[in-house]
Amino acid sequence: xxxxxxxxxxxxxxxxxxxxxxxxxxxxxxxxxxxxxxxxxxxxxxxxxxxxxxxxxxxxxxxxxxxxxxxxxxxxxxxxxxxxxxxxxxxxxxxxxxxxxxxxxxxxxxxxxxxxxxxxxxxxxxxxxxxxxxxxxxxxxxxxxxxxxxxxxxxxxxxxxxxxxxxxxxxxxxxxxxxxxxxxxxxxxxxxxxxxxxxxxxxxxxxxxxxxxxxxxxxxxxxxxxxxxxxxxxxxxxxxxxxxxxxxxxxxxxxxxxxxxxxxxxxxxxxxxxxxxxxxx
Ligand SMILES: [Zn+2]
Numbered sequence: 001x002x003x004x005x006x007x008x009x010x011x012x013x014x015x016x017x018x019x020x021x022x023x024x025x026x027x028x029x030x031x032x033x034x035x036x037x038x039x040x041x042x043x044x045x046x047x048x049x050x051x052x053x054x055x056x057x058x059x060x061x062x063x064x065x066x067x068x069x070x071x072x073x074x075x076x077x078x079x080x081x082x083x084x085x086x087x088x089x090x091x092x093x094x095x096x097x098x099x100x101x102x103x104x105x106x107x108x109x110x111x112x113x114x115x116x117x118x119x120x121x122x123x124x125x126x127x128x129x130x131x132x133x134x135x136x137x138x139x140x141x142x143x144x145x146x147x148x149x150x151x152x153x154x155x156x157x158x159x160x161x162x163x164x165x166x167x168x169x170x171x172x173x174x175x176x177x178x179x180x181x182x183x184x185x186x187x188x189x190x191x192x193x194x195x196x197x198x199x200x201x202x203x204x205x206x207x208x209x210x211x212x213x214x215x216x217x218x219x220x221x222x223x224x225x226x227x228x229x230x231x232x233x234x235x236x237x238x239x240x241x242x243x244x245x246x247x248x249x250x251x252x253x254x255x256x257x258x259x260x261x262x263x264x265x266x267x268x269x270x271x272x273x274x275x276x277x278x279x280x281x
Pocket of ligand 1: 109111112211212256257
């Protein structure tokens with residue numbers, strides 16, 4: 001769909017299965033299982049939702065999913081599906097990886113940054129998008145390379161270091177304009193440098209890519225916050241602010257891990273109206 005100068009496409013960059021308890025934090029299972037029935041292992045299907053944007057001859061990729069590097073044991077544990085989904089979806093738009101100019105991820109957890117790099121035939125790693133500027137919050141980058149013990153399993157150096165080695169890492173602090181009309185806004189909360197990606201044509205015509213601030217539709221309720229979040233009060237404040245802006249200006253929201261109708265509008269009563277032009281990625 002068009003949003004000012006931006007042509008937006010929403011796609012699924014594969015996904016995995018998350019433990020339901022951890023995904024919904026303090027919300028009891030009797031409540032969340034009505035919204036998202038888990039399988040026999042208590043797992044819930046999660047998508048890695050990506051947004052690809054054409055803007056004045058440029059191609060921008062927001063979020064890259066898990067990618068294809070995860071070893072077999074982890075891929076089995078997380079029940080990863082369609083790990084090469086992003087590149088095949090780009091291919092169906094006629095976009096080659098070399099044509100991508102800008103890559104932005106909400107944060108650097110493996111399910112967002114895994115697609116930044118891929119394995120070469122000789123066993124080393126290469127950038128998936130070899131020409132692109134890669135925009136990340138400085139605080140996220142620093143934490144990802146020196147995470148606390150609880151976060152260590154969520155970051156992989158091989159997703160990250162090749163970006164810096166190629167000289168294509170662009171660190172930002174707080175709010176920054178990446179290209180005219182495309183702003184990243186640091187929220188923290190889920191991770192120290194988690195950010196929203198906002199396409200802004202006007203107050204009334206904007207789109208926010210939410211990452212894990214609003215992972216799926218049940219997370220539109222304020223208290224539904226993943227157990228993984230490092231700073232829950234921060235997540236709560238930032239989510240409240242985003243949802244207030246989104247419902248009063250009817251912003252288009254793209255939810256980071258939603259499997260059904262990830263792009264839509266929050267209605268004043270809390271309902272969700274999918275954007276028909278972006279449905280069924
Ligand atoms: Zn995530």
